[in-house]
Amino acid sequence: MDAVTPLTAAAPAKRARRKQARPGELLEAALALFVEKGYAATRVEEVAARAGVSKGTLFLYFPSKEELFKAVVRENAGRHVADAMREVAGYTGTSAELLREFIQRWWTQYGGTPAAGLTKLIMSEAANFPDLAQYYQDEVVQPSHALVRRIVQRGIERRELRDVDLNLAAHLIVAPLVQLVTWRFSMAPCCPAGLLPEPLALLAMHADMVVRGLRRE
Incomplete structure (x- = not known):
């Protein structure tokens, strides 16, 4: 026994x-x-x-299916933004380093994962499901922009970055990231291999151009 x-x-x-x-x-x-x-x-x-x-x-x-979708968004996208916002408060490096890290981590945690397909899904179906599109806007898009604005504002306050319009800066920094995942889940499967540069190399150049453009003279 x-x-x-x-x-x-x-x-x-x-x-x-x-x-x-x-x-x-x-x-x-x-x-x-x-x-x-x-x-x-x-x-x-x-x-x-x-x-x-x-x-x-x-x-x-x-x-419901709607609540299931919202949970998928929270777990795969919204959670990462919330974690990053908390980390910014305790970051000790320069704001240029923080911007570079944000762009790189966006790819490793979201853009290069299956979850990035949510971006294309929302863009494709927003007109038919405006409530879900608004939820994605509230849970992911606006917090992401707020995070970028906070990073740039940090650099301005520390006199590392020049004074710029924070809203415009956030749009300009985020737009290429959205374009990259849109391409990945739409055109890339139909196009010859190698047409699009290696994502991390492209994002490294994007980060470099952003930092150079924002750096104080």
Whole structure:
């Protein structure tokens, strides 16, 4: 009997871990399907099946497809922006270094990951789902711009960067990042390999031009 006890005790623990893992698995499956098929064409049944659970289990965690999509956005995009904003407050390097790091980390944490497909999805389906587009704007776009404005403002206050319009600076810094992921999920699969430069090299040059343009004379 003693030999059986550890196996018997382990079974509930395994089920508990499985239950805790389901939200993450559902979000991963939902992200893949949303990026692959778009929001309108993705059915919750498909998400549940890809995650290996029933539709009823999915609705225990996410009461609707809209709430599931919002959770995907929060987990794969909004969370990174919030983390970066907290890190800026404690950053000890120069603002030029911070700008370079922001652009590089944007690619490694978002632009170069499957989650970047959310950008193209929103641009494609915003007219049909304005509430979701507004949510993405509130959760990702505006916080991203606020983060860039904070970095540039930091440089101005420390007299490392020249005084510029913060809103315009944020748009100019972010626009090439959006263009890069739009290309990646639209034209790149149809174009010859090598037509677009290596992303990190392109972003390094973008960061260099931004820093040189903002540096005080």
